Amino acid sequence: MQLLARLKDGHTYLELSDKVLGSKSFMFKFQFINDEYYLSKSSQHLSQYLGSKLKGINNYNIKEIEKKLFSFIPQENEVSTKYYLSSKIVEPKILEYLDIKTDDYITLHLELEQKVFSVQILPEDYKNEMISIESKIPNIADTLSKKNVNWAKVIPKYKVFFLQYNKCEEDKDFDLRKIIDKFEQSKMSTLVIDLRNNTGGDSDILEPLLNYLRKNGTRFKKIILTGLDTYSSAIINLLELSSLSNTISLGEIPHGNPTHYGEVKSFVLPNSGLQVFCSSKLFSSVGYDLGESFKPNHIISNDMESLRKGIDKQMEYISQIV
Numbered sequence: 001m002q003l004l005a006r007l008k009d010g011h012t013y014l015e016l017s018d019k020v021l022g023s024k025s026f027m028f029k030f031q032f033i034n035d036e037y038y039l040s041k042s043s044q045h046l047s048q049y050l051g052s053k054l055k056g057i058n059n060y061n062i063k064e065i066e067k068k069l070f071s072f073i074p075q076e077n078e079v080s081t082k083y084y085l086s087s088k089i090v091e092p093k094i095l096e097y098l099d100i101k102t103d104d105y106i107t108l109h110l111e112l113e114q115k116v117f118s119v120q121i122l123p124e125d126y127k128n129e130m131i132s133i134e135s136k137i138p139n140i141a142d143t144l145s146k147k148n149v150n151w152a153k154v155i156p157k158y159k160v161f162f163l164q165y166n167k168c169e170e171d172k173d174f175d176l177r178k179i180i181d182k183f184e185q186s187k188m189s190t191l192v193i194d195l196r197n198n199t200g201g202d203s204d205i206l207e208p209l210l211n212y213l214r215k216n217g218t219r220f221k222k223i224i225l226t227g228l229d230t231y232s233s234a235i236i237n238l239l240e241l242s243s244l245s246n247t248i249s250l251g252e253i254p255h256g257n258p259t260h261y262g263e264v265k266s267f268v269l270p271n272s273g274l275q276v277f278c279s280s281k282l283f284s285s286v287g288y289d290l291g292e293s294f295k296p297n298h299i300i301s302n303d304m305e306s307l308r309k310g311i312d313k314q315m316e317y318i319s320q321i322v
Contacts, residue, residue, distance in 0.1 A: 001094075002071045004276070008291065009261045010074045010084075011232070015275040016091075024123035026090045026106065027130055030054050032082040032228060034303045037062060039110065041130040045121065050133040051308055052112035057089065060100055065089065068098045076257055077293040083228050083255035092123045133307070140310035146197055150174040154186045158319050160223070161188040168201030168233040176208040190322050192315075193241060194225040196251060200232025206240070213244055221322070222247040225314055226296050231256035238294060239285055248321070249296040251314055258285035258294055 004012055014020060027043035037054040039046065056062055066081055072094065073084040088094055095101035105120045134140055143155070143162060149171050152163040161183045183191060191213075213222065224241050226249060235256040242249050261279030268275050288294075298317065306313045 005072055005074045008075050009279050010076055010080075010255070011260075011262055011264050012074070012278040013276075015266075015277065017274070019272075019274060021091050021093050023125060024092065025126040026092065026121055027124045027126075027128055028090065028108075028121070029130065030086045030089070032079075032086070033307070034301045036304075037086065038304050039133070041132045043121075043124060043128065043130060046108075046119065047131045047136075049110050049112055049117065049119065050131070050136055051304060052110040052117070053304075055109040055111050055116060057095070057100055057109070058102070058107050065100065068100065069094075076255065076260070077253070077291060079228060079253050079255050079293070090126075137308065137310045141312040141315065143194065143312045143315050144307070144310070148173065152179045152182065154188060155192075155315075158190075158192075158315060159188065159322055160190040160192045160318065161186050162192045162194065164194040164197070165206070165234075165237075166197045168198065168203055168205050168237065170202075170205060176206070180209060180212050188220070190221045190223065190318075192223045192225065192318065195230050195234050195238055196225050196227030196314075197229055198231070198234035198237075199229055200234050200256075203233035203236040203240075206237045210237075210240055213241070217244045218246060220246070223318055223322075224249045224296075226251035226254050226294070228252050228255055230254035232260070232262060235260065235294065236283065248298065249294075250298040250300055250317065251296050252301055253293050253295060253299065256294075257290070257292060258288035259283065259290050259292065 001014055004014060028039060028046055029041035030037040031040040039050050039052050042050060054062055057065060069085055069088050072088055073081050092101060105122045108119050108121060110117045134145060146166055149167045150165050155162045222244060224238060226238060235254060235258055239258055241247060260283055262283050263281035264277050265280045266275055266277045300314050300317050302313045
């Protein structure tokens with residue numbers, strides 16, 4: 001895992017099968033929000049701490065943990081550690097290898113409402129379901145919820161037509177041509193395309209919308225939302241959309257880069273039977289060196305205080321510029 005991470009390519013990795021890491025993991029997920037890690041999903045055992053800030057694990061503070069995990073993370077750009085750390089600290093074998101975990105359990109040090117709690121947690125079957133912080137927030141903004149793979153509607157509050165594009169893949173329930181018709185009928189002068197949750201797929205899926213925008217895009221403003229999760233083919237779509245006239249990008253720096261490796265293939269190691277996935281092609285984008293990230297026109301991060309209130313801070317910012 002450390003050897004593959006040195007290639008600085010998130011598409012090249014060892015399949016994390018039960019053979020490698022076992023069938024148990026720690027049932028929590030921390031999300032990097034505005035320079036801190038916050039508990040966004042957990043087992044029932046930790047659910048009362050959803051929204052808390054991670055201060056450390058066992059005898060290590062969060063900065064020390066970042067340093068220890070650095071070699072396990074493909075350093076594609078400046079936000080890679082922030083993005084990948086949450087998927088590494090749930091693995092008992094990785095924490096054992098780094099001497100962070102020395103017992104059957106770990107102790108999480110969490111800060112919630114200016115109080116620090118130390119909570120012991122044991123690994124569980126990784127197939128167990130977790131509770132998300134969104135499910136605990138009353139009246140959460142629609143734009144913060146992934147209702148379907150892709151969805152769209154008029155949001156009168158912001159005077160925009162909003163398209164949440166969560167995955168670059170065919171969806172029989174989501175016809176882009178019908179969405180274009182709905183947008184035309186809406187008479188809205190601003191189109192928001194949300195790529196914050198999109199980790200990739202087939203970049204060509206968006207072509208009907210891109211063709212429409214190339215022909216008609218000067219008639220209205222386009223705002224593209226980016227997030228830490230935005231990656232791979234979604235980055236290609238982000239660049240295509242951002243190159244159109246009368247377009248603004250807004251949000252966080254994605255963990256994927258404009259110039260990147262991709263077109264993943266795989267092979268099986270003959271002795272261990274382990275599967276390795278690897279990139280087979282370099283996708284070059286004009287004006288971007290390998291390792292250079294995309295910077296939105298307006299770098300706006302959500303924050304936990306807004307999220308707890310169900311407020312989409314990035315959409316609130318849009319209301320100031322529309």
